[in-house]
Each structure stands twice: as structure tokens, then as C-alpha cells.
Amino acid sequence: MFAEIIVDITNEALDRAFTYHVPDGLGVKLGDRVEVPFGISGRTKTGYVIGLRESVSFPMEKIKDISGKVENAISVQGDLIRLAAFMSREYGTTMNQCLRTVLPVKRTVRKNSRRIDPLLSYRQDTDEKHALNDEQEAAVQAVSVAFQAGKSVPFLLFGITGSGKTEVYLHIMEEVVAAGKQAILLIPEISLTYQTVRRVYTRFQGKVAIMNSRMTAGERYEAFEKCRKGEVSVMVGPRSAVFAPFERLGLIIMDEEHERAYKSETAPRYETRDVAFIRAHLAKCPILYGSATPSLTMYQSALKGRIKLLRLSKRAKEGAALPETEIIDLRDELRKGNRSVFSDRLKQLMTEALSEKRQIMLFLNRRGYSNFLSCRSCGESVRCPHCDVSLTLHQDGMLRCHYCGYEEPVMKVCPHCGSKYLAPFGFGTEKLERYVKGLFPDARVLRMDADTTRDKGAYEKILRAFAGREADILIGTQMIVKGHDFPDVTVVGLVLADLSLQSPDFAASERTFQLITQAAGRAGRDRIKGHVVIQTYQPEHYAITLSMKQDYISFYEKEMTYRRLLRYPPVEKLLTVQFQSMDEDTLSQVTEYVAEHLRGEAPDVSIIGPVQASVYRVKDVYRKIIYVKHDSHDIIIQLRERMSALSREIDPRGLVLLNFDIQ
Ligand code: ADP
Ligand code: ZN
Numbered sequence: 001m002f003a004e005i006i007v008d009i010t011n012e013a014l015d016r017a018f019t020y021h022v023p024d025g026l027g028v029k030l031g032d033r034v035e036v037p038f039g040i041s042g043r044t045k046t047g048y049v050i051g052l053r054e055s056v057s058f059p060m061e062k063i064k065d066i067s068g069k070v071e072n073a074i075s076v077q078g079d080l081i082r083l084a085a086f087m088s089r090e091y092g093t094t095m096n097q098c099l100r101t102v103l104p105v106k107r108t109v110r111k112n113s114r115r116i117d118p119l120l121s122y123r124q125d126t127d128e129k130h131a132l133n134d135e136q137e138a139a140v141q142a143v144s145v146a147f148q149a150g151k152s153v154p155f156l157l158f159g160i161t162g163s164g165k166t167e168v169y170l171h172i173m174e175e176v177v178a179a180g181k182q183a184i185l186l187i188p189e190i191s192l193t194y195q196t197v198r199r200v201y202t203r204f205q206g207k208v209a210i211m212n213s214r215m216t217a218g219e220r221y222e223a224f225e226k227c228r229k230g231e232v233s234v235m236v237g238p239r240s241a242v243f244a245p246f247e248r249l250g251l252i253i254m255d256e257e258h259e260r261a262y263k264s265e266t267a268p269r270y271e272t273r274d275v276a277f278i279r280a281h282l283a284k285c286p287i288l289y290g291s292a293t294p295s296l297t298m299y300q301s302a303l304k305g306r307i308k309l310l311r312l313s314k315r316a317k318e319g320a321a322l323p324e325t326e327i328i329d330l331r332d333e334l335r336k337g338n339r340s341v342f343s344d345r346l347k348q349l350m351t352e353a354l355s356e357k358r359q360i361m362l363f364l365n366r367r368g369y370s371n372f373l374s375c376r377s378c379g380e381s382v383r384c385p386h387c388d389v390s391l392t393l394h395q396d397g398m399l400r401c402h403y404c405g406y407e408e409p410v411m412k413v414c415p416h417c418g419s420k421y422l423a424p425f426g427f428g429t430e431k432l433e434r435y436v437k438g439l440f441p442d443a444r445v446l447r448m449d450a451d452t453t454r455d456k457g458a459y460e461k462i463l464r465a466f467a468g469r470e471a472d473i474l475i476g477t478q479m480i481v482k483g484h485d486f487p488d489v490t491v492v493g494l495v496l497a498d499l500s501l502q503s504p505d506f507a508a509s510e511r512t513f514q515l516i517t518q519a520a521g522r523a524g525r526d527r528i529k530g531h532v533v534i535q536t537y538q539p540e541h542y543a544i545t546l547s548m549k550q551d552y553i554s555f556y557e558k559e560m561t562y563r564r565l566l567r568y569p570p571v572e573k574l575l576t577v578q579f580q581s582m583d584e585d586t587l588s589q590v591t592e593y594v595a596e597h598l599r600g601e602a603p604d605v606s607i608i609g610p611v612q613a614s615v616y617r618v619k620d621v622y623r624k625i626i627y628v629k630h631d632s633h634d635i636i637i638q639l640r641e642r643m644s645a646l647s648r649e650i651d652p653r654g655l656v657l658l659n660f661d662i663q
């Protein structure tokens with residue numbers, strides 16, 4: 001047996017791993033700390049085992065023996081290597097790539113690029129520490145018991161919006177830090193839950209390291225170094241914060257557990273939920289998942305008893321109640337002759353709120369000005385030359401592709417038939433902003449979407465302005481629905497709730513339910529009654545009617561019936577394999593070959609496809625998908641390996657790339 005060993009554990013050192021022979025009877029595992037003779041002098045150094053194999057291709061006499069194992073070496077490095085090994089197996093990515101994900105890149109921060117922390121300039125909260133209510137107390141107690149016992153118990157904190165989940169997190173973290181241990185708080189995207197960060201920052205003063213996805217590699221490295229050296233006790237950040245190298249990790253919290261941002265978009269395409277679970281297991285510490293709208297997977301685990309359920313059933317703040325929610329059937333508005341984007345009811349509520357000096361949030365899940373530009377003569381829409389989608393019209397007169405970023409100025413004549421009759425169809429946040437300003441000329445309006453938040457610090461600026469009452473109305477895409485606590489918001493309008501229902505994905509209803517529930521949760525967080533208006537063309541859809549009642553349990557049952565029927569996750573495992581190639585013919589050949597052989601070899605397994613991806617071509621790359629469903633995780637992993645092998649068989653030059661995803 002031979003072992004790959006790195007002596008200096010950094011991302012860069014991976015390229016300088018050394019091979020050693022494992023003496024018989026030593027029995028080393030991945031992540032073990034070992035002593036090895038190093039360099040010409042043969043001086044002993046300690047290193048970590050990052051790979052094991054049966055044979056080597058170079059002469060045996062050049063290979064030295066491992067001198068010995070460092071016994072009882074509990075170190076975070078070892079845990080992180082074991083975590084990488086889990087990820088490599090689970091997500092079908094090389095060990096090297098996983099280690100690169102887990103270990104920070106060594107970079108220095110340029111002195112002059114260091115910025116003043118924007119958090120420090122944020123409006124001071126009046127947030128004092130609260131005495132917990134009974135439900136909060138019970139939740140803190142349960143986690144505390146596991147923490148004191150040094151047990152890796154998983155918990156799900158299922159609490160409605162505004163029920164005081166964050167307060168629970170803060171209390172447990174305080175206990176952990178007071179006991180000399182360290183805590184990781186995962187949040188979907190730092191800027192999106194700015195207020196949470198602010199609260200942690202205030203409570204833990206200098207003991208917090210914060211990460212966000214816009215940081216440079218140097219800034220991330222610096223944050224990780226603070227954790228490794230024990231200079232901080234709390235790490236707050238998005239999914240990669242789960243790799244914070246704390247030596248005395250005592251707690252992991254994953255807020256808004258259901259959020260899609262927790263899934264890595266690049267290989268290894270890890271599910272933070274699972275990686276965090278393993279990390280907590282290795283560190284023998286509790287893990288607390290929190291959500292107002294748990295993912296079906298998580299709630300199912302709770303019902304099966306694999307994870308302990310903790311409930312918060314009422315709003316925490318005295319006098320704050322859930323808002324009054326109304327569904328508006330947009331077909332009725334049309335029948336009444338109302339062709340505007342606002343129903344009469346929403347318009348009325350907005351007028352009232354403005355006259356009472358309250359704030360309003362309007363949510364529309366589509367950015368840009370108009371959805372697309374279409375020709376009235378030939379009926380064609382103007383499309384991206386590199387992707388199979390229509391270009392979106394923006395207010396600055398540009399047409400943009402939301403998939404690849406391609407842009408061109410609006411043309412005068414139809415590129416298909418030369419007719420002059422090009423007209424914009426549909427509407428996005430930019431046009432909504434124009435409508436709002438037309439209807440309420442005195443109102444101060446802010447817009448938050450991918451277009452207004454491109455610059456570093458732009459989110460913070462908009463949120464700060466809205467929190468500071470510099471605007472009356474905040475318009476935005478889904479980035480405005482999460483986690484924010486604006487006490488003066490009394491009206492929340494979901495301008496076109498149907499948009500997320502139309503996505504071609506088995507989880508579309510689940511996401512719509514989450515989106516509406518979370519958006520509605522923004523209203524009436526203080527003592528004044530809140531109103532939520534859901535505008536839709538499908539008022540009878542269960543995702544809409546049940547989110548209106550904030551009835552998660554009924555939604556869970558209904559949605560699970562449908563998943564059972566179609567054998568979708570979490571009932572069965574779903575393996576999605578996306579094949580990508582610039583060459584359409586090769587892509588078809590390879591996918592047909594793989595699907596056909598797999599069907600022959602595994603006749604009992606449900607294999608669907610190949611089918612074209614919902615957007616078949618993106619950036620001139622064609623995409624086809626094969627789906628595999630099975631209830632055994634192990635079999636899914638085997639089939640994944642088999643598909644890789646089959647693809648290599650017919651495509652030895654690797655013209656087609658495979659991308660795996662297991663749900
Ligand atoms: P969630 O994270 O569930 O949305 P938060 O923790 O943000 O809820 O709490 C919502 C609001 O209620 C916040 O303004 C918070 O300060 C307040 N709050 C939380 N716990 C209590 C409590 N026990 N008593 C009074 N107010 C509380
Ligand atoms: Zn035309």
C-alpha cells in the first residue's frame with residue numbers, strides 16, 4: 001500500500017504531494033497525520049494522508065517508508081481531508097478537486113484594497129437581547145444538551161417567519177463560545193441576510209469572521225486564517241464557510257436550510273446540508289438546520305425521526321401577528337377591464353400605506369424591462385445568437401441574454417422578416433418600476449435585482465437606504481424576499497406569483513410555496529397589521545392557496561403525494577446527468593449510446609432520456625440530459641460510475657463533458 005502525503009497543508013501544496021510506502025501493519029486512513037523522512041537530510045516531518053493506492057508506476061527503491069502515525073492527533077486538517085474524501089465519493093469528483101474546495105487558497109490581501117467594513121456604518125439596531133419565550137427556550141435547551149454531551153445530534157428548527165429563529169441561534173452560539181468552543185453560522189448569501197450578520201456582529205464583537213461570495217481569494221484566506229489560529233470563535237458565511245478550519249468546532253447552524261444557493265454550482269456540486277452534516281459528525285458537535293419552509297427532504301427526515309424537530313409556532317415580537325393575505329385572480333381584473341399590472345385592491349392598499357407613511361415591497365421574479373421583443377408581422381421573437389432563449393429588453397435600450405450576457409442595441413427592423421413592427425412583450429422589474437413611478441409620482445422608489453447590484457456593496461447600499469426610510473417602495477426579484485426585517489413594511493405585493501410555477505422542474509411548486517411564504521413573511525413584522533397581496537392567474541393552485549395560509553404541513557402532504565406518484569425526490573433518488581458538447585451530432589451519439597447500454601444492463605432501473613435541457617443551447621454549447629431514478633443511494637452511485645465509463649468508451653477523446661447531480 002502506498003500513500004500520497006502533503007507536508008504543508010495548503011491548496012497549493014496539493015501539487016507537491018509525495019508518495020510513501022505504508023509499512024505492513026501500520027494501517028493508515030485518509031486524513032491521518034503521519035511522520036515521514038523528508039528531503040535529502042531525511043529529517044522527520046509531519047504530514048497528512050490525502051490519497052491511498054495499491055501500486056505505483058515508478059521504481060520502488062525511490063520510495064521511502066512512512067515512519068509512523070501521530071497517534072491521537074485530533075486535528076481539523078484531518079477532518080477536512082476526510083470531508084473531502086466523503087465529497088469525492090458522494091459527488092463523483094476527484095479527491096484533488098475536493099481538497100481544493102475544502103482547503104483555502106493561500107493569497108495575500110493587497111493593503112490598499114482593504115475596505116472599511118460596511119457593517120460598521122450600518123444603522124445601529126435597537127436590538128437588545130431578548131428574554132426567550134417558552135418555545136425558543138425549549139429549542140435552545142435541546143441543542144445545549146447535545147452540545148454539552150459532545151454529541152453530533154442533528155436538529156431542524158421549524159419556525160414561521162419572524163418566530164425568533166435567529167434569536168435562538170444567537171443564544172446557542174453564545175453558550176458555545178462561552179464554553180471556549182467555536183461555531184459556524186451558514187446563511188444563504190451574506191448580503192441577502194445582511195441584518196442577521198449585523199446582529200451576530202453586534203453580539204460577538206471582535207470574535208466574528210465574515211465571508212461573502214464577493215470577497216477576493218486573499219480576503220477569504222485571511223478569514224480562514226483567523227479561524228485556524230483561533231483569533232475568532234464565530235464564522236458567518238455562505239456555503240463555503242462550512243470549511244472554516246476551526247480546531248474546536250462546537251456547533252454548526254444552517255439558516256434557511258431550504259435555499260437553493262446552498263447547492264454548489266460547480267464541481268464538486270455538493271449539497272451543503274450533507275457536507276455540514278458530515279462535518280458536524282467528524283467534530284462530534286450538534287448541527288441545527290433552520291427554516292420557515294423546510295425542504296421536503298429535511299422535513300421527511302424529521303418525520304422519520306432521523307433528525308429532531310424543534311417548533312416555533314408564533315411570531316416572537318409582542319403584538320406582531322401574521323399578515324392578512326389575499327389572493328387576487330388576475331383574470332377577474334381583466335374581465336373588469338383592468339389591464340394594468342396592479343389589481344384595484346393592491347393599488348388601494350399601496351395608496352393607504354403611502355398616506356400613512358408606511359413602506360411597501362413589490363416582488364416580481366423577472367428582471368429587465370420587457371420579457372422579450374417580438375415581431376407583429378412574422379411572430380418571431382429576437383433571440384440570443386448563442387443560446388436558445390429570447391433576449392430581454394432593458395430600459396437603456398439594450399437587449400440582453402440572461403444566460404450568457406450577450407447584448408446588442410434594440411434594432412429597428414425584425415431580424416427575421418425585415419418588418420418594422422417590433423413590439424415589447426411581458427414585463428420585468430424595470431418596467432414595474434416605471435409603472436410604479438407613473439402611478440405614485442411622489443413615492444420614493446428603490447429597485448433591487450441583478451442589474452442594480454452588480455457593484456460591490458450595492459446590495460448593502462439599497463438595503464440600508466430602505467431600512468433608513470430613504471425610500472417608500474422597494475421593488476425587486478427574489479433577492480428581496482429573504483430574511484429581511486423591515487418593521488415599517490405593511491404591504492407586500494407579489495405582482496405575478498405564477499412565474500416560478502412555470503419553471504420546467506419537478507420542484508417548481510415547492511419553490512413557489514417557499515417564495516410566497518417567505519415574501520409574505522416580510523409584512524407586518526411589527527405591531528401594525530400587515531397585508532400581503534398575491535396576484536396570479538392560477539388562484540386555485542395548492543402552492544398558492546396553502547402558502548397564503550402559511551400552511552406548511554398541508555403543503556408537505558400534498559406535494560409528497562405527487563412526488564410518491566411520480567417517484568421524485570425525496571421519495572426516490574434522482575440522478576441527473578447533463579452531457580455537454582459544442583458538437584451536436586457527437587452529443588446525440590454519446591447520449592444515445594449511454595442510455596441504450598444502461599437500459600440493457602439495468603432493465604429494472606427507471607432511465608429517462610436523453611432529452612434536451614430546458615434551454616438546449618447556452619453559449620454555443622448543446623446540453624442533453626439523462627435522468628435515473630432509484631431508491632438506493634448506492635445503486636445510484638454505481639450507475640453514475642457506469643455512465644462515465646460508457647461515455648469514455650464511445651467518446652475516448654472526451655468531446656462530451658458530463659455533469660452529475662444527485663437529489
Ligand atoms: P426569524 O429569524 O424567525 O425570522 P427573528 O429572530 O429575526 O425571527 O425575530 C423576529 C423579531 O422578533 C426580531 O425583531 C427579534 O428581535 C424579535 N424577537 C425575537 N425573539 C424575541 C423574544 N423572545 N421576545 C421579543 N422579541 C423577540
Ligand atoms: Zn418579423
Ligand code: ZN
Pocket residue numbers: 384385386387401402403404405406619
Ligand atoms: Zn446567450
